[in-house]
Amino acid sequence: MDTAPPRDRLELTYRDAVEADVPALVALVESAYRGDSSRAGWTTEADILQGQRTDPDGVREVITAPGSRLLTVERDGEIIACCQLEHRGEIAYFGMFAVRPGLQGGGVGRRVITEAERLAAAEWGAREMHMTVISVREELIAWYERRGYRRTGRTTPFPYGDERFGLPQRDDLRFELLVKELGRDLS
Numbered sequence: 178m179d180t181a182p183p184r185d186r187l188e189l190t191y192r193d194a195v196e197a198d199v200p201a202l203v204a205l206v207e208s209a210y211r212g213d214s215s216r217a218g219w220t221t222e223a224d225i226l227q228g229q230r231t232d233p234d235g236v237r238e239v240i241t242a243p244g245s246r247l248l249t250v251e252r253d254g255e256i257i258a259c260c261q262l263e264h265r266g267e268i269a270y271f272g273m274f275a276v277r278p279g280l281q282g283g284g285v286g287r288r289v290i291t292e293a294e295r296l297a298a299a300e301w302g303a304r305e306m307h308m309t310v311i312s313v314r315e316e317l318i319a320w321y322e323r324r325g326y327r328r329t330g331r332t333t334p335f336p337y338g339d340e341r342f343g344l345p346q347r348d349d350l351r352f353e354l355l356v357k358e359l360g361r362d363l364s
Contacts, residue, residue, distance in 0.1 A: 187252050187285065191292055194240050194247035194259065199233050201256045202247065206231045209275035211343070220281060220317060225350065226343035231273065235341065239273060247273065248296070250289055258289050262297055269297035269359075271308040290324060298359040306359055309333065309352035318355065326355040 194202060208214045210222045210230040222230070239247045239261050250258035257280055261273035271293055276286045297303040310318055312332060322328070335350035336342050 190251045192249050194249040199236050202236050202259055203233055206275045225346050228344035258285055260293050264301045267304045269303035269306050271306050294359055303359055306357045308355050312351050312353040321355050326357045329354045
């Protein structure tokens with residue numbers, strides 16, 4: 178008889194990342210979005226982008242920048258998820274969201290985004306959460322919509338030619354802004 182808790186009831190610990198976490202966080206983000214390991218989850222970008230998703234300098238910058246934090250999520254002392262929160266006045270920006278591929282689809286991501294929204298509202302007084310998502314990621318956008326985010330139709334160009342963001346496999350990539358009012362449970 179399996180006595181393990183259901184995947185959506187795993188005990189999670191939240192904390193701010195420190196510089197010593199950089200290698201583990203880079204590996205986590207890369208595993209969730211790029212290469213063959215990302216195909217174990219559903220958030221892979223491997224078919225639209227090759228190359229890197231982030232690097233140690235990018236992660237370190239999120240950790241150390243004023244008004245920014247990289248929320249690190251652990252289970253049994255092991256990093257299994259993370260997300261960036263950036264304070265922009267009454268708005269919080271949500272990014273660099275990653276869940277270990279083998280744990281995707283089990284409720285961890287939902288719990289992480291809920292905690293991120295709670296922190297942004299409680300600690301910064303943020304009234305809205307903003308994020309940008311590659312506009313061709315329809316399944317991912319639908320997941321965010323089920324969490325109460327709405328598409329704005331406002332887009333910014335993908336930074337073609339800047340390999341820090343990956344190597345595009347198609348020519349129609351752009352980022353779309355998604356927004357959610359905080360303080361209202363819409364899920």
